[in-house]
Amino acid sequence: MSERPYVIDQMISAKSIAARIEDLSSEIQTEYAGTDKLIVVGLLRGSFVFIADLVRELDLPVEVDFLEASSYGNSMESSREVRIFKDLRGEIEGRDVLVVEDIVDTGHTLTHVLHLLKARNPAKIKTIALLDKPSRREADIAADWIGFAIPDEFVVGYGIDYAQRNRNLPFIGKVRFVEES
Numbered sequence: 181m182s183e184r185p186y187v188i189d190q191m192i193s194a195k196s197i198a199a200r201i202e203d204l205s206s207e208i209q210t211e212y213a214g215t216d217k218l219i220v221v222g223l224l225r226g227s228f229v230f231i232a233d234l235v236r237e238l239d240l241p242v243e244v245d246f247l248e249a250s251s252y253g254n255s256m257e258s259s260r261e262v263r264i265f266k267d268l269r270g271e272i273e274g275r276d277v278l279v280v281e282d283i284v285d286t287g288h289t290l291t292h293v294l295h296l297l298k299a300r301n302p303a304k305i306k307t308i309a310l311l312d313k314p315s316r317r318e319a320d321i322a323a324d325w326i327g328f329a330i331p332d333e334f335v336v337g338y339g340i341d342y343a344q345r346n347r348n349l350p351f352i353g354k355v356r357f358v359e360e361s
């Protein structure tokens with residue numbers, strides 16, 4: 181838990197998120213029209229709210245699975261290691277895989293996860309991220325679909341945490357530390 185007092189300033193409203201997901205889901209719907217082998221893979225834990233809203237907008241046969249990966253080590257280093265804490269439950273060989281991420285920041289997590297999943301021979305693999313921080317990129321990677329590009333701010337809400345809290349906020353907000361008075 182954080183000891184430092186902070187407030188959360190809203191950055192993207194629940195309404196804007198819902199509208200953006202409607203647009204994204206119609207693009208995804210077009211991309212996967214006619215397939216019966218789509219499997220949507222959420223990267224835990226930050227994507228759990230996004231994936232729930234996204235799949236409910238898809239009028240397609242769809243399976244859902246989850247993977248938990250975490251980058252760790254010295255955050256000041258440009259090449260961090262990524263560890264898998266929870267692997268997929270099912271096989272993805274020959275499937276159309278859509279990886280759902282909360283935020284692409286340096287890009288190391290998504291790069292590593294894609295490398296891992298591609299080795300399992302899916303028919304097709306694509307990526308969607310709710311948020312993108314292009315100014316922070318270190319790995320040469322871009323998601324196929326992006327909800328919102330944002331500046332280099334620490335954000336929370338809509339599944340995304342600060343010290344495991346704030347995932348339940350319905351909007352995306354930025355954390356602002358305040359001085360104790």
Ligand code: 5GP
Pocket residue numbers: 226251281282283284285286287288289290333334335336340341342
């Ligand atoms: P990357 O490997 O792209 O640097 O890391 C991406 C992951 O870092 C995201 O999936 C997310 O878990 C975490 N992350 C990046 N930016 C933020 C942020 O602003 N807030 C929170 N809570 N996590 C972030």
Ligand code: MG
Pocket residue numbers: 223224225226227281282283
């Ligand atoms: Mg994440």
Ligand code: MG
Pocket residue numbers: 226341
């Ligand atoms: Mg996190």
